[in-house]
Amino acid sequence: MSDILETIITRRSVKSFKDCEVNSEQIEKVLKAGMYAPSGKNLQSAIIISITNKKVRDMLSSVLANFRGIESDPFYGAPVVLAVLADRSVPTYVYDGSCVIENMLLEAHSLDIGACWIHHAKAVFETDAGKEILSSLNIKGDYEGIGFCVLGYPQVNPSGSIPRKSNYVFKIQ
Ligand SMILES: Cc1cc2nc3c(=O)[nH]c(=O)nc-3n(C[C@H](O)[C@H](O)[C@H](O)COP(=O)(O)O)c2cc1C
Structure with a gap:
């Protein structure tokens, strides 16, 4: 078993991207990392919508920019948007979805x-445009957006x- 600490420590958020597509095999690996995240009671409450279609990606960017009241692209020009949502009926849904995103960030790095x-x-x-995406994929159920992982x-x-910070860990020995 290899130690992934180096990957964890050197991971940083990238906020400026080249205008070129991401290799589809690499995207699949990132998605797999997300799928293998732990989940409460193994209920796997999260789902991932992988968006590589430029029109849909740009539409989501506009919806988010509009919500934030900004002009710039909140996805920083990233060509791939992985939207993670999770089923509200599962008590751990926010944590489940967050684990999925973190796994994907680490695999990407x-x-x-x-x-x-x-x-x-x-x-x-929660917008009509967002709901339209869910219904176009026939996704039914009470799903809440947890976060986007852009690549x-x-x-x-x-x-x-x-x-x-210095006071991160407290030890009781
Ligand atoms: C829950 C969460 C939400 C975030 N939302 C945004 C965001 O909307 N826009 C953004 O540029 N970065 C966002 N980030 C990235 C943080 O800015 C980044 O993780 C933080 O500054 C630490 O930098 P690092 O990831 O390079 O260690 C988010 C991170 C987390 C964990």
């Missing part, structure tokens, strides 16, 4: 793909890891 967690998926999937090849690689 291990493949030298830039990635970033983007917030406000909940708001996006692409980095234009700028953030350097170094961010120092951790």
